[in-house]
Amino acid sequence: MSKLHVTTTINGEPTEFLCDARETMLDVLRDRLGLTGTKEGCGSGDCGACSITVDGRLVCACLMFGAEAEGSQIGTIEGLAEGEKLHPLQKRFIELAALQCGICTPGFLVAAKALLDRNKNPTETEVRYWLAGNLCRCTGYDKIIRAVMDVAAELRGATR
Amino acid sequence: MSSQHYKWIGTRPNRPDGADKVTGRARFGADFNMPGQLVGKVLRSPHAHARIKSIDTSKAEALHGVKAVVTAKDFPEQPNQIVPAGEMQANLRDVTRNVMAREKALYDGHAVAAVAATTSEIASEALALIKVDYEVLPHVIDVDDAMKDGAPILHDHLRTDGLTPPSDKPTNIAKRLEFVKGDIAAGLAKADVVIEREYKTAAVHQGYIEPHATLASATEDGQVQVWSTTQGHFQVRGFCSRLLNIETSQIRVTATEIGGGFGGKTVVYLEPVAIRLSQKSGKPVKMVMERSEVFRASGPTSGGTLRVKIGATRDGRIVAADTTIALQSGAFPGSPVGPACMCSFACYDIDNIKVIGFDVVSNRPKVAAYRAPGAPIAAWAVESTIDLVAEALRMDPIDLRLKNAARKGTKTHYGPTFNTIGMVETLEAAKNSPHYKTPVKPGHARGVAAGFWFNVGADSSAAAHVGEDGTVTVISGNPDIGGSRASLALMAAETLGVDYDKVRPVIADTSSIGFNFVTGGSRVTFATGLAVVNAVRDMIENLKGRAAKIWEVEPDAVIWENGYAKPASSNVGKFEPLSLAQLAAQAGKTGGPINGHAQLNAQGAGPGFGVHIVDLSVDRDTGIVTVERYTAAQDVGTAIHPSYVEGQLQGGVAQGVGWALNEEYIYDAKGRLQNAGFLDYRMPVASDLPMIETVLVEVPNPSHPYGVRGVGEVPIVPPMAAIGNAIARATEVRMLDLPMSPPRLSAALDAMAPKRAAE
Ligand code: FES
Ligand code: FES
Numbered sequence: 001m002s003k004l005h006v007t008t009t010i011n012g013e014p015t016e017f018l019c020d021a022r023e024t025m026l027d028v029l030r031d032r033l034g035l036t037g038t039k040e041g042c043g044s045g046d047c048g049a050c051s052i053t054v055d056g057r058l059v060c061a062c063l064m065f066g067a068e069a070e071g072s073q074i075g076t077i078e079g080l081a082e083g084e085k086l087h088p089l090q091k092r093f094i095e096l097a098a099l100q101c102g103i104c105t106p107g108f109l110v111a112a113k114a115l116l117d118r119n120k121n122p123t124e125t126e127v128r129y130w131l132a133g134n135l136c137r138c139t140g141y142d143k144i145i146r147a148v149m150d151v152a153a154e155l156r157g158a159t160r
Numbered sequence: 161m162s163s164q165h166y167k168w169i170g171t172r173p174n175r176p177d178g179a180d181k182v183t184g185r186a187r188f189g190a191d192f193n194m195p196g197q198l199v200g201k202v203l204r205s206p207h208a209h210a211r212i213k214s215i216d217t218s219k220a221e222a223l224h225g226v227k228a229v230v231t232a233k234d235f236p237e238q239p240n241q242i243v244p245a246g247e248m249q250a251n252l253r254d255v256t257r258n259v260m261a262r263e264k265a266l267y268d269g270h271a272v273a274a275v276a277a278t279t280s281e282i283a284s285e286a287l288a289l290i291k292v293d294y295e296v297l298p299h300v301i302d303v304d305d306a307m308k309d310g311a312p313i314l315h316d317h318l319r320t321d322g323l324t325p326p327s328d329k330p331t332n333i334a335k336r337l338e339f340v341k342g343d344i345a346a347g348l349a350k351a352d353v354v355i356e357r358e359y360k361t362a363a364v365h366q367g368y369i370e371p372h373a374t375l376a377s378a379t380e381d382g383q384v385q386v387w388s389t390t391q392g393h394f395q396v397r398g399f400c401s402r403l404l405n406i407e408t409s410q411i412r413v414t415a416t417e418i419g420g421g422f423g424g425k426t427v428v429y430l431e432p433v434a435i436r437l438s439q440k441s442g443k444p445v446k447m448v449m450e451r452s453e454v455f456r457a458s459g460p461t462s463g464g465t466l467r468v469k470i471g472a473t474r475d476g477r478i479v480a481a482d483t484t485i486a487l488q489s490g491a492f493p494g495s496p497v498g499p500a501c502m503c504s505f506a507c508y509d510i511d512n513i514k515v516i517g518f519d520v521v522s523n524r525p526k527v528a529a530y531r532a533p534g535a536p537i538a539a540w541a542v543e544s545t546i547d548l549v550a551e552a553l554r555m556d557p558i559d560l561r562l563k564n565a566a567r568k569g570t571k572t573h574y575g576p577t578f579n580t581i582g583m584v585e586t587l588e589a590a591k592n593s594p595h596y597k598t599p600v601k602p603g604h605a606r607g608v609a610a611g612f613w614f615n616v617g618a619d620s621s622a623a624a625h626v627g628e629d630g631t632v633t634v635i636s637g638n639p640d641i642g643g644s645r646a647s648l649a650l651m652a653a654e655t656l657g658v659d660y661d662k663v664r665p666v667i668a669d670t671s672s673i674g675f676n677f678v679t680g681g682s683r684v685t686f687a688t689g690l691a692v693v694n695a696v697r698d699m700i701e702n703l704k705g706r707a708a709k710i711w712e713v714e715p716d717a718v719i720w721e722n723g724y725a726k727p728a729s730s731n732v733g734k735f736e737p738l739s740l741a742q743l744a745a746q747a748g749k750t751g752g753p754i755n756g757h758a759q760l761n762a763q764g765a766g767p768g769f770g771v772h773i774v775d776l777s778v779d780r781d782t783g784i785v786t787v788e789r790y791t792a793a794q795d796v797g798t799a800i801h802p803s804y805v806e807g808q809l810q811g812g813v814a815q816g817v818g819w820a821l822n823e824e825y826i827y828d829a830k831g832r833l834q835n836a837g838f839l840d841y842r843m844p845v846a847s848d849l850p851m852i853e854t855v856l857v858e859v860p861n862p863s864h865p866y867g868v869r870g871v872g873e874v875p876i877v878p879p880m881a882a883i884g885n886a887i888a889r890a891t892e893v894r895m896l897d898l899p900m901s902p903p904r905l906s907a908a909l910d911a912m913a914p915k916r917a918a919e
Contacts, residue, residue, distance in 0.1 A: 039190075039419070041369040049369055094175065094179070097807055100811060101368075103188055103370040103419025104419075128849075137366075137368055140811045140852050141849055143806075
């Protein structure tokens with residue numbers, strides 16, 4: 001099968017890759033580009049472990065073809081920190097123990113950032129529903145929700 | 161509370177692996193690769209029960225890009241006997257058959273062959289080319305059906321263990337257990353109220369988000385390396401050694417970061433297959449399960465059928481407790497019916513107890529451990545019945561439990577007498593919690609239930625090394641599944657009297673540290689914690705010896721305090737205290753590197769008790785239950801890192817809510833699993849739950865220097881009954897079967913409706 005040539009931007013870096021027509025973006029990230037921070041929990045759009053952003057939109061990478069990345073801006077967990085400075089969400093997740101095993105964490109962080117990018121002042125209910133596409137089996141979500149609410153407040157304070 | 165006098169224990173520092181895990185850097189099972197690796201895939205039985213007449217792999221082998229194919233023929237036969245495998249008890253005859261079906265496929269999803277190929281696509285294509293000639297046999301899914309005369313028999317050689325007189329009839333009942341204390345008939349005769357009910361629970365999956373994954377590399381000289389997402393890399397080594405006849409020293413297993421396990425990653429599925437494929441192909445082989453394979457072929461926990469009879473006197477004293485518990489073990493014997501029987505009434509001090517258990521095989525995947533294996537199933541039935549007793553006696557459910565609570569000196573029905581335990585303290589803490597003191601809101605109803613888990617000790621090894629600059633590495637051998645690196649580092653820092661960030665905890669592979677039993681049973685912070693403390697103490701002895709050398713005094717003239725060697729008294733002489741860094745700098749002159757070691761079989765794991773309170777509302781039209789408020793109180797011994805202790809409680813509750821309200825294995829008439837995905841096997845999501853309040857009760861475990869008790873298992877024990885009890889109060893419908901899912905609850909409510917209308 002001949003491969004498709006795709007030109008895209010990943011975490012701000014212009015990137016090119018070859019992929020099969022039926023290959024998912026998740027497989028491209030993990031197997032071709034070595035970006036294994038994006039996780040696979042189900043491959044069917046049900047767990048959110050593979051959350052990435054495509055032109056700012058939150059997407060399950062397992063439900064997207066690699067070829068669809070052509071010309072778009074892709075954001076993954078590897079692009080969340082700025083240099084050696086963790087994003088406030090990353091920092092707070094550690095401080096508040098919002099992860100136990102940590103397999104769901106990249107997905108939650110990408111999804112939470114996408115929420116805060118469009119809603120600076122979410123209610124607890126809004127956070128819970130926004131993150132309802134991300135499964136966590138370890139934490140019972142309590143500390144995750146608290147961390148996201150905390151960071152939202154912190155960012156509001158910082159930009160006021 | 162009790163942690164007041166500690167410097168580090170009881171604080172909440174950042175975990176050592178935090179940065180790795182929030183940046184995507186941490187490497188989990190599927191994140192390991194080797195140059196030239198092949199992709200391994202498994203062919204699985206589409207039948208619940210079928211004789212394998214033949215397997216033709218010739219077409220698959222001929223496919224370009226296929227480098228190896230294996231079937232059961234590639235795995236040596238194993239004896240039908242229970243042997244220690246990596247310190248676990250396992251029947252190797254069964255284990256090898258679960259890894260690769262031999263005479264028969266025993267469940268939908270049972271592995272029958274595997275291939276290794278250069279790409280995933282070719283591997284899939286090769287699977288489709290393998291021809292298995294099956295003779296489909298009648299199957300049985302349900303425990304009750306499997307126990308009936310005339311049921312399809314899974315294993316012709318199986319006889320019921322524990323029968324007197326022994327029977328020679330082929331059966332699906334692998335074992336009968338009995339625990340008796342006192343005289344049940346005499347107890348019942350004294351009772352003013354006797355309640356008896358029959359309950360059922362469904363098989364549920366651990367639901368870890370990370371699928372099983374492994375990478376194996378076998379070399380021509382017989383050595384093997386494995387990277388695996390597992391709760392016990394020593395268990396992986398032990399099983400692979402036995403199943404493939406490879407000496408343990410030739411196998412080196414590295415535990416990757418692990419994306420959840422909850423007991424389900426204590427056994428082997430892929431590892432022996434990947435090793436065999438690697439041996440045959442001469443290349444590294446990577447295997448990752450798909451989610452549907454995780455559901456179909458890796459261990460759920462048992463569903464079961466339980467009968468409970470409890471008798472109490474009018475003043476609320478339970479005088480007799482009787483239960484029969486039959487649990488699915490899946491296709492091979494070995495359900496958690498033992499612990500289910502033992503945990504059933506362990507929360508209470510009851511004079512007359514009789515517990516009978518049955519371990520029953522049926523055409524389902526072999527069960528694996530799931531958080532407090534067996535205990536939640538027993539608690540569902542027992543705690544529901546106790547609630548009925550409280551209702552009948554018009555007593556507050558916490559007061560009834562307080563009146564019967566186990567305490568120090570209570571002799572359990574399974575043998576041991578409790579040492580210091582916190583059941584009473586936990587009940588009182590629940591009673592005094594802000595939640596219980598708040599009146600139930602209109603439209604809501606409240607339920608309470610308790611739970612117990614033994615907690616486990618067992619084998620651990622640890623080492624501590626001082627670096628040239630005086631900072632410390634602590635090495636242990638248990639995969640960190642929920643923050644145990646942090647708790648081990650905290651205990652090491654406390655013992656050594658140095659700052660937390662001067663201690664770096666590391667998890668070593670099977671060739672780099674002595675044996676460690678699995679991460680499971682809530683044992684790591686207790687047992688491996690004890691090994692770490694002992695290793696640090698060993699190192700401190702060493703450090704004192706070095707100071708003694710420098711000062712030219714006897715070693716026992718030196719004490720260790722707050723990270724410094726000091727003279728024991730002024731009689732010893734006037735010496736400036738020596739810091740770790742100073743001692744490390746002179747190590748070469750005083751005897752070389754400074755290390756400490758410890759190995760132990762930890763005894764005295766302190767049992768844990770939990771009491772949960774839930775407020776919920778029920779939508780009578782749809783049967784949808786909304787959890788409005790939840791509090792989990794638990795005796796945690798000493799909370800080493802309170803955030804992760806709270807997290808254990810919260811996570812256990814969430815899993816319990818799923819078990820109570822939605823999760824179940826659903827089979828069709830042909831015995832095929834119908835909901836092998838997260839869409840149809842619905843686990844709680846963030847919008848399903850409220851915040852989960854925790855009350856940490858600290859009754860230190862006298863058998864641990866810092867009072868540690870395991871905390872991870874208990875919190876999944878009470879939720880199902882707490883929720884069922886609240887639903888009963890909300891609707892007057894007493895649900896007896898799990899899950900109390902919307903279709904089932906609304907059917908039960910509909911069945912009630914005519915009765916209500918008539919009233
Ligand atoms: S892996 Fe994409 S949603 Fe689960
Ligand atoms: S922390 Fe383990 S799944 Fe979320």
